[in-house]
Amino acid sequence: MADTEPMDDIDLSALSDEELTEQMHDDLYDGLKEEIEEGTNILLERGWSPSRVLNEALVEGMRIVGIDFRDGILFVPEVLMAANAMKGGMEILRPLLVETGAETIGKMVIGTVKGDIHDIGKNLVSMMMEGAGFEVFNIGINNPVENYLEAMEAHKPEIVGMSALLTTTMPYMKVVIDTMVEQGIRDDYIVLVGGAPLNEEFGQAIGADAYCRDAAVAVETAKQLVLESRAKAG
Secondary structure, X not given: OOOOOOHHHOOHHHOOHXXXXXXXXXXXXXXXXXXXXHXXXXXXXXXXXXXXXXXXXXXXXXXXXXXXXXXXXXXXXXXXXXXXHHHHHHHHHHHHHHHHOOOOOOEEEEEEEOOOOOOHHHHHHHHHHHHOOOEEEEOOOOEOHXXXXXXXXXXXXXXXXXXXXXXXXXXXXXXXXXXXXXOOOHHHXXXXXXXXXXXXXXXXXXXXXXXXXXXXXXXXXXXXXXXHHHHHHO
C-alpha cells in the first residue's frame, strides 16, 4: 500500500481534461465542494465553455449520484452533500452561463404547500434539478396559492413543483391546481407533485401531470415531460 497516495495529494491542475472530469465526478459523489470549485476554475482556465463544464463535469457527475440514490446505494445525507458540492461549481458557472445566454433544459418553480413547513425533500429535488441543468426558483415553505401564481408570473417556468409531507396539507395541492384551471393557465405548465404520503393515484386524482416518489425520479420525469411538451409545441 506504500505507493498509493492519500487522496489529499491529488494535484487537480496536473490532470488531463479527461482525468480531471472523472476526478470531479468522484469528488461530487464524495461531496467535496472545494475540489469541485477548484476543478471548475481549472477547466474554465483551460478554455472550456461554461456550458461544457456544466454538462460534462457537473451534470454528468450528478447523474451518477442520482442513479445510485434511486438504487438505494446512496442516501439523503450523501446526496445533500453532493448537491452542495455541485452548488459550489454552479455559483462560479451561473453568471458566466447568463452572459453567454446558454440554454437551460427548462425552468421550474418549486415550493412546499400552505400549512406545511417541511423542506428537506423539496430542497433535495431543487438541487438535483439544478444539477441536471434546470433553472430552479425555490419559493420555500408554507406557500398559499397566491405565491405559486406570483412565481409563475414572474419566472415563466415550464414546471411547477409542489411538495407536502403531511396528510393534512396534501389536499392543498388540489386547491393550487383548481385555481390554475379556473384562471385558464393549467395547460401552460407541467405540474409535478411529491412527498412521503403521496402516491400515483393521488397525483392523478388532483390533476397533476406526474407524482415523483423521489428526487431522482423528479429529474427523469421533468426532462421527459419538457421534451414532450417542446416537441408538441415545436
